[in-house]
Amino acid sequence: MLSVYKKNNSISELFGNEKTYLKTILESQPNGIFVVDTESLSIVDTNSYTVKKTGFSEISVIGYPVSKFLILPENEEYFVDGNRKFECSIKTFNGECIPVFVTTSFMILDRRKYQIFNFVDITQIKEKMCEQQKYIRDLEESIEYKNLFADILRHDLLNPAGLVKGFTQLLLDMEKNSRKVSILEKVQHHSEKLISIIESASRLSRLESTGKLELEKMDMVPIIEQVVDDFKYQTDKNQMNVEIRADRCCPAFANDIIEDVFSNLLSNAIKYSPENSQVTIDVQDAGDFWKVSFIDSGEGINDRDKNRLFERFERVDKNNINGNGLGLAIVKKIIELHNGDIGVKDNPEGQGSIFWFTVMKA
Ligand code: ADP
Numbered sequence: 447m448l449s450v451y452k453k454n455n456s457i458s459e460l461f462g463n464e465k466t467y468l469k470t471i472l473e474s475q476p477n478g479i480f481v482v483d484t485e486s487l488s489i490v491d492t493n494s495y496t497v498k499k500t501g502f503s504e505i506s507v508i509g510y511p512v513s514k515f516l517i518l519p520e521n522e523e524y525f526v527d528g529n530r531k532f533e534c535s536i537k538t539f540n541g542e543c544i545p546v547f548v549t550t551s552f553m554i555l556d557r558r559k560y561q562i563f564n565f566v567d568i569t570q571i572k573e574k575m576c577e578q579q580k581y582i583r584d585l586e587e588s589i590e591y592k593n594l595f596a597d598i599l600r601h602d603l604l605n606p607a608g609l610v611k612g613f614t615q616l617l618l619d620m621e622k623n624s625r626k627v628s629i630l631e632k633v634q635h636h637s638e639k640l641i642s643i644i645e646s647a648s649r650l651s652r653l654e655s656t657g658k659l660e661l662e663k664m665d666m667v668p669i670i671e672q673v674v675d676d677f678k679y680q681t682d683k684n685q686m687n688v689e690i691r692a693d694r695c696c697p698a699f700a701n702d703i704i705e706d707v708f709s710n711l712l713s714n715a716i717k718y719s720p721e722n723s724q725v726t727i728d729v730q731d732a733g734d735f736w737k738v739s740f741i742d743s744g745e746g747i748n749d750r751d752k753n754r755l756f757e758r759f760e761r762v763d764k765n766n767i768n769g770n771g772l773g774l775a776i777v778k779k780i781i782e783l784h785n786g787d788i789g790v791k792d793n794p795e796g797q798g799s800i801f802w803f804t805v806m807k808a
Pocket residue numbers: 714715718742744745746747755760761762763764768769770771772773774775799
């Protein structure tokens with residue numbers, strides 16, 4: 447505040463100790479300060495942060511109008527009553543402009559009014575914001591590519607793949623030569639696999655771009671019964687038994703798409719279990735949630751593989767079992783959209799695994 451005394455005698459009654467005290471406060475601020483006399487409109491004091499940031503010495507700042515240093519945006523004025531906050535820039539000795547964030551306040555000292563411009567350098571924040579904006583633009587671009595690819599999958603690849611399958615079936619019906627039949631069966635098997643990948647990938651991509659699902663009250667029990675019935679052909683063929691352990695009615699907040707979760711987990715339990723085994727679908731009351739478990743007595747899953755199975759295209763040495771490694775990624779996404787949890791653990795009753803998920807009770 448030394449310069450305040452030089453230029454404004456009106457506050458000169460402050461004693462030496464008080465001067466040092468006020469100057470120490472100014473100097474200890476982690477930001478720049480201009481103290482401006484609202485009558486003469488010139489700067490009466492500043493601090494070393496300002497000197498360091500601008501490169502101007504203290505004597506080339508004091509006594510000059512604040513507009514020489516702070517360049518305000520068009521909608522801001524230098525002197526307005528009340529406290530304000532805004533972004534603007536500050537000129538440096540080298541002629542550069544540094545972005546700063548300014549807060550203004552007033553101080554009355556000995557019946558004189560001073561406006562204090564308090565500023566902080568936001569160059570790094572601005573740079574970070576630019577980086578983030580670039581990152582967002584890149585992300586938006588890659589989402590656009592992803593959507594484009596999903597559309598191509600849905601519209602342009604599914605039809606020809608379906609045609610290959612149809613024509614192969616036609617040739618199979620006409621063909622008598624056993625060697626050719628065997629080759630055509632391979633073509634058909636792979637075209638079915640291709641169709642399943644395309645369908646699953648486009649379903650997953652659609653789900654991933656879905657922010658929120660409409661959830662309504664629905665009973666889980668009839669859905670489970672329907673899914674079990676849908677798999678009756680496979681379970682009969684493998685002489686498997688599917689037991690449902692649930693209350694008579696299990697109302698939950700869910701979307702119709704939850705059926706995909708039941709059918710995927712049941713399909714896996716059947717696929718990865720031996721013939722003549724049992725699969726249990728168990729629905730337990732878990733407070734605010736229902737905990738649904740699919741318990742099988744198949745070969746089980748290694749601990750190191752348990753988490754990654756829910757990632758896309760993760761399969762664990764199941765070379766002779768059909769699949770595309772997308773089923774559990776879809777299941778996980780659907781459960782996430784239901785605000786539920788999902789996991790897998792060993793079946794405590796010996797061999798096999800338990801895939802479980804939670805869904806909110808209604
Ligand atoms: P896939 O189409 O290969 O079945 P999923 O995403 O449904 O794809 O499953 C991923 C992998 O998880 C499977 O390839 C299999 O290795 C393993 N898996 C899933 N369910 C079971 C299960 N009930 N028992 C043992 N392994 C399973």
